[in-house]
Amino acid sequence: MVPPDPSDKPSRQRRFRCAYLFASLSAMLLLYPTAESSSGAAVILYLMSSVTLAAGVYAVASTRRQGIAAAALALAQIVVAGIGVLRESRFIYVELSLFVAFYSYAILRVLGYVLRGRKVSADKILGALSVYLMLGLTWAWIYTMLALDDPGAFRGSMEGPVDFIYFSFVTLTTLGYGDVAPATARARSLCIVEAVMGVLFLAVLVSRLVAGYKPEDDEADS
Secondary structure (H helix, E strand, C coil): CCCCCHHHCCCHHHHCHHHHHHHHHHHHHHHHHHHHCCCCHHHHHHHHHHHHHHHHHHHHCCCHHHHHHHHHHHHHHHHHHHHHHHHCCCCHHHHHHHHHHHHHHHHHHHHHHHHCCCCECHHHHHHHHHHHHHHHHHHHHHHHHHHHHCCCCEECCCCCHHHHHHHHHHHHCCCCCCCCEECCHHHHHHHHHHHHHHHHHHHHHHHHHHHHECCCHHHHCC
């Protein structure tokens, strides 16, 4: 029997790839409202989004093919958003569509990593939490596109990215609506889908991972 090549063992940094993604997503959600109201907001938001996209590429690049696919989507979004920042004119539908495409791909790849094998590590739990945050952001961009297509889709003040992120996470966590609510059949249908996804995700996936977590799995899991 040929012994395993030590070079095949993932590095400690690689094993904790989802930790970087979770940290960047959390930082973006915490800092986004403050950054949006500051001077040079467009540049700050652009840099924050770019860092999160880079962390997403790192998290999903288990193989060269996956890395290339994720990098291509991220690079396209960064370029389109960068053109918007420099020219002060945004290709908003293209930019939002690329965001949705990238996060959807990242969600699928990270979920595959989280569900692979029986052992549950701390990084897998962070991966599941990252998926939850990416779900909220993905739906925020979907609601933004809906509002652009139908300005009457929501009741209340929905003016910037922070408003749609807020609305999305209120829906995902089923906190209930107060100042903003869906006003059309399309908006309500999307909200139902997101709310059900949020409940099932927390009830089934995260609870299963936490229940199966053992600290020693961190040393054995890849």
